[in-house]
Amino acid sequence: MSAGRFLPLAGALALAVLGFFLPRLLGGSTLVYDTLVVIAIFSAMSYGLDIVLSDLGEISLAHTAFFATGAYAAAILTVSYGQSAWVAMAAAILASLALALALGLITLRTREFAFSLVTYAAAIVCMNVASNWDFLGGSDGIVGVPPLDLSIGPITLTAGQSFEFWPYAYALLLLTIYFVYRFRRSSLGQAALMVHMNPRLATMCGLDGNRVRLQVFLVSAPISALAGWLYAFQRSYVGTDLFDTYFLVLMLTSVIIAGRGLLLGPLMGTALLMSQKSFASLGAYGDKLVLGAILVAALCYSPRGLAALWPRMRRGPL
Amino acid sequence: MITRRSAIGALAAFSMLPRAAFGADAVKVGVTIPLSGGAGRQGQDVVNAIKAMASLINADGGVMGRPIELLVRDDESTPAIGIAKANDLISSGVAVVLEGWNSPVTLATQSVLARANVLDITMISKADAILASASNPLAVRLNSANAQDAAVIAQYLASKMKSGRVVFVTENDAYGNGAQKGIEAEFKKNNLNYTIAASLKFPFSQTDFRIETTSIRAAKPDVVISINANEGAGLPAFLQQYAQANIGAPVVCSVGTVSPSVVEAAGPAANGLTSADIYFPQAQPYASNPVNQRFVAEMQKQFKVLPDKFGALGAASLQIWAKAAAKVKSFDRKAVAGAIRGQEIQGTIFGDVRFDPHGQMSHHYNIFTVKDGKIDILGG
Structure with a gap:
């Protein structure tokens, strides 16, 4: 392996190992572990949207539905049917794919504003179904999701407390980042970018735009669903709040604030938002003002996200 | 403040x-x-x-x-x-x-x-x-609990009318749906011949009830049951908009949702509503x-x-x-x-x-109405 490829790989591995010990480096309290666990889970959730938003150029407002699908799959299968977390994981992926296929076939005929509106409507429909269908717990939701148990034979892999969840949440985050990294270098990732940037050229190259869009939608849904699957075990309760604007705004802001298309963008955005909320909160009103101000400033002065400021700062004032 | x-x-x-x-x-x-x-x-x-x-x-x-x-x-x-x-x-x-x-x-x-x-x-x-x-x-x-409250509301309605048209205006969440379900179950249990003329659901944060008031008017109710725990904004807004619509059917609010701050915020629109609660600092x-x-x-x-x-x-x-x-x-x-x-x-x-073995505290209820902007206790 050449030094040009080895050094970035070694750097990434070192960063990944260091990241695992981050909770301990930050004091190891329950609050630190809990914050980092939800940063990892919510980042993974946001990566699902990031693929559609950054690579396909569409703003999907239905990704809360995929996130909730993963959580509901985990809750129903473990609470109502006593199945293992592995079975629930498989179900979360399959259910999100089925939902994405159904939504994709309908929504991907539309573009831009219409696409966003239709996906939002789909999420609202999903929320109302969940609120009023007893099988999904109705408006009470599903309580009593057991601690995570991924044990295989003699190997015990369980998590109940935040510090026990950290390895699983961190693993999910790393796998998600690696998956997105590989996706962007795959033929589908390249095709998505071409369909987004230059649809005519894509057609001339023989790409079926609608097919590519559907494939990307199908790739993105299980990512958010897996985040929902783990979140269900972490908080032990699944309810219709998972469809709420809280998660939608968090996803959108996380993707946009650091910079669309950046590999670590959703992670940086989620970390910024959740850390401020946990460690430097100014109260509900203050937090919203800070978030709003940062978002407005970022979009006005650095439309490509806060990360784009870095090279500008290095160049100095123009 | x-x-x-x-x-x-x-x-x-x-x-x-x-x-x-x-x-x-x-x-x-x-x-x-x-x-x-x-x-x-x-x-x-x-x-x-x-x-x-x-x-x-x-x-x-x-x-x-x-x-x-x-x-x-x-x-x-x-x-x-x-x-x-x-x-x-x-x-x-x-x-x-x-x-x-x-x-x-x-x-x-x-x-x-x-x-x-x-x-x-x-x-x-x-x-x-x-x-x-x-x-x-x-x-x-x-x-x-919802089940305890439901029995109180059903008993109060039974003392006022044996049959009639009822409209529910219910917040669509665990509390609201549970409360409505409990009241409907009590209707059945007590053989009350009520017709559910409409069941209107809304999100907890809703403050604009003009569509609901139009639906209520169309349902021609004898009584409107409001299940709305958003006492800071939602319930006062509903009471005001309902009063402005001048529909006339009395409003019964679910147990414990009408605090003094609701009466204050709703103003004259709160007059005439009936509800029940478990604590009044200056009542027996x-x-x-x-x-x-x-x-x-x-x-x-x-x-x-x-x-x-x-x-x-x-x-x-x-x-x-x-x-x-x-x-x-x-x-x-x-x-x-x-x-x-x-x-x-x-x-x-x-x-x-x-407390019962499940951890639920027992209560003494008082039925009240609002008269001239003040809570008027009718009895326990």
């Missing part, structure tokens, strides 16, 4: 006083409740009531000689934030968490607290699932209860207000936990819960109270 900053400042100052006075390590008590948004004002009132009760307990020597230090967090009526705040309190080493305005937030936080072996006492959230959850087998709740049997008198006096001394039901539930939560901990001489979750569940606790704001 009590701002968030002044409340936090007063709380910080208050929490420092007992340390100096007792010279013993304070026992930390966590509180999670909305301090912002639609229920923010009521949440602030609950916190004030808990502070008043903490003052009284500390003045009496604290809990097992240790003063109470309150750690208050805003759950923003959002389950995900409620969980984060619960974890923050767990990190801070609290002995108990008094929580719960919104049922979904309670349902989300109770398992997190149970896993960390921290006792949680639900002050206000009403969903029946709160006490039925396998994830928190030591649950304790003070506010009345509370008015003659010396423990309640002392609490009411402390509230007036510190905050110059009469406590409402929510404040009383918050204060009683702290009081009952302190009594139970003192009785078993321990802050252990299981021991304290065991001293509450299925037991009678004497000398509380609500008098001598009994």
Whole structure:
């Protein structure tokens, strides 16, 4: 392996190992572990949207539905049917794919504003179904999701407390980042970018735009669903709040604030938002003002996200 | 007006006083409740009531000689934030968490607290699932349950009419749907020949009810049952818009949703509504209860207000936990819960109270109406 490829790989591995010990480096309290666990889970959730938003150029407002699908799959299968977390994981992926296929076939005929509106409507429909269908717990939701148990034979892999969840949440985050990294270098990732940037050229190259869009939608849904699957075990309760604007705004802001298309963008955005909320909160009103101000400033002065400021700062004032 | 900053400042100052006075390590008590948004004002009132009760307990020597230090967090009526705040309190080493305005937030936080072996006492959230959850087998709740409330509303309606058209205007969540389901079940149980002319669902945060009032008019009801726990904004808005629509059918509000702040905010539009509640500071049997008198006096001394039901539930939560901990001489979750569940606790704001084996406190209800902007108690 050449030094040009080895050094970035070694750097990434070192960063990944260091990241695992981050909770301990930050004091190891329950609050630190809990914050980092939800940063990892919510980042993974946001990566699902990031693929559609950054690579396909569409703003999907239905990704809360995929996130909730993963959580509901985990809750129903473990609470109502006593199945293992592995079975629930498989179900979360399959259910999100089925939902994405159904939504994709309908929504991907539309573009831009219409696409966003239709996906939002789909999420609202999903929320109302969940609120009023007893099988999904109705408006009470599903309580009593057991601690995570991924044990295989003699190997015990369980998590109940935040510090026990950290390895699983961190693993999910790393796998998600690696998956997105590989996706962007795959033929589908390249095709998505071409369909987004230059649809005519894509057609001339023989790409079926609608097919590519559907494939990307199908790739993105299980990512958010897996985040929902783990979140269900972490908080032990699944309810219709998972469809709420809280998660939608968090996803959108996380993707946009650091910079669309950046590999670590959703992670940086989620970390910024959740850390401020946990460690430097100014109260509900203050937090919203800070978030709003940062978002407005970022979009006005650095439309490509806060990360784009870095090279500008290095160049100095123009 | 009590701002968030002044409340936090007063709380910080208050929490420092007992340390100096007792010279013993304070026992930390966590509180999670909305301090912002639609229920923010009521949440602030609950916190004030808990502070008043903490003052009284500390003045009496604290809990097992240790003063109470309150750690208050805003759950923003959002389950995900409620969980984060619960974890923050767990990190801070609290002995108990008094929580719960919104049922979904309670349902989300109770398992997190149970896993960390921290006792949680639900002050206000009403969903029946709160006490039925396998994830928190030591649950304790003070506010009345949906099923208890439903029987009261059904009995009141039965005393007024044997048949007729009923419209439900119900918030679409764990509390609202549970309450409506309970009332409908009571109708059937009591063989009341009511027709559900319309069942209108709305999200908790809704404040514009013009579409609902149009639907109510079309349904030609004999009575409208409002199930709306958004007392800061939603219920006053509904009452005002319903009064403006001049439909005429009387409004019955679900138990415990009409606090004095609702009557104040709704103004003349609140006149004529009927509801029921479990606590009135100046009505019997509370008015003659010396423990309640002392609490009411402390509230007036510190905050110059009469406590409402929510404040009383918050204060009683702290009081009952302190009594139970003192009785078993321990802050252990299981021991304290065991001293509450299925037991009678004497000398509380609500008098001598009994908890059933599932952790639900029993209550005495009063039916009331609103007349000339004032709550007029019709009877128990």
